[in-house]
Amino acid sequence: MERVPVLNLGDVLLVSIQIDLSDDIALRLQDDLAERIVATGARGVIIDITALDIVDSFVGRTLSTIAGISRVLDATTVVVGMRPAVAITLVELGLSLSGVATALNVELGLQRLRQALSDGTAAPAPSRDLVR
Amino acid sequence: MTVTRPGPTDGEGGEGGEVLAIASDHDVVRVRQAVRSAAVGANLSLVDQTKVITAASELARNTLTHGGGGHAWLCEVSNGRRTGVRVEFVDRGPGIADLAEALMDGFTTGTGLGLGLSGARRLVDEFEIDSVPGEGTRVTVVKWSR
Numbered sequence: 208m209e210r211v212p213v214l215n216l217g218d219v220l221l222v223s224i225q226i227d228l229s230d231d232i233a234l235r236l237q238d239d240l241a242e243r244i245v246a247t248g249a250r251g252v253i254i255d256i257t258a259l260d261i262v263d264s265f266v267g268r269t270l271s272t273i274a275g276i277s278r279v280l281d282a283t284t285v286v287v288g289m290r291p292a293v294a295i296t297l298v299e300l301g302l303s304l305s306g307v308a309t310a311l312n313v314e315l316g317l318q319r320l321r322q323a324l325s326d327g328t329a330a331p332a333p334s335r336d337l338v339r
Numbered sequence: 340m341t342v343t344r345p346g347p348t349d350g351e352g353g354e355g356g357e358v359l360a361i362a363s364d365h366d367v368v369r370v371r372q373a374v375r376s377a378a379v380g381a382n383l384s385l386v387d388q389t390k391v392i393t394a395a396s397e398l399a400r401n402t403l404t405h406g407g408g409g410h411a412w413l414c415e416v417s418n419g420r421r422t423g424v425r426v427e428f429v430d431r432g433p434g435i436a437d438l439a440e441a442l443m444d445g446f447t448t449g450t451g452l453g454l455g456l457s458g459a460r461r462l463v464d465e466f467e468i469d470s471v472p473g474e475g476t477r478v479t480v481v482k483w484s485r
């Protein structure tokens with residue numbers, strides 16, 4: 208089975224999803240990330256979905272779950288790079304990425320993580336949370 | 340609405356359009372990719388492409404997880420004025436006893452978010468569902484170019 212690579216960037220784990228995600232690959236990423244957070248002591252996770260042309264309910268739920276798992280492992284997750292058409296579709300689908308912080312790109316996502324970490328709060332209130 | 344080419348009847352391969360088996364997670368990805376090509380071919384806008392691919396992904400997953408697998412029949416359609424994409428999902432699973440309930444936001448048989456059917460319906464222009472308990476389910480969606 209294909210795997211989404213997880214890169215180490217200091218105390219941040221960077222995931223750039225470059226393949227069309229099947230459900231099993233998405234679940235595997237969820238497990239891999241949990242293990243890597245504990246193994247590396249990472250404080251932040253950035254998930255870049257620039258290359259994803261859709262986020263359906265399964266992938267959306269997986270992103271929420273990843274954010275939840277990282278939170279209880281003392282790391283903050285920021286999802287970056289969502290395409291406009293994907294955002295529109297997600298909202299219309301009825302999906303709220305609850306508890307998922309987002310930023311427009313990797314650079315802004317890193318800034319957000321740095322802020323959250325220097326504030327001493329592990330998980331910032333998501334300011335760009337899509338729908339309530 | 341006219342289907343541009345004749346298609347298969349229930350469960351059989353045909354000459355019109357494209358019939359894709361849905362038997363694994365990977366097949367769900369293949370359905371998405373095929374719907375993407377068809378949506379581009381039918382001149383759908385980027386947002387409409389995204390919507391119909393997302394709807395197809397939800398429905399293909401339903402076919403797999405609730406219907407125990409089945410197939411998708413994909414074709415381009417035209418009504419003389421506009422072009423579009425039509426996808427029919429067919430399974431021979433347990434069927435849905437209460438369609439109205441199944442179409443409500445948040446209705447779930449346990450594992451998902453309950454957005455599959457209701458969410459997919461919001462993303463397309465035409466949505467039709469037929470289900471016979473014990474025999475299976477057929478969901479047909481159409482997305483038109485603007």
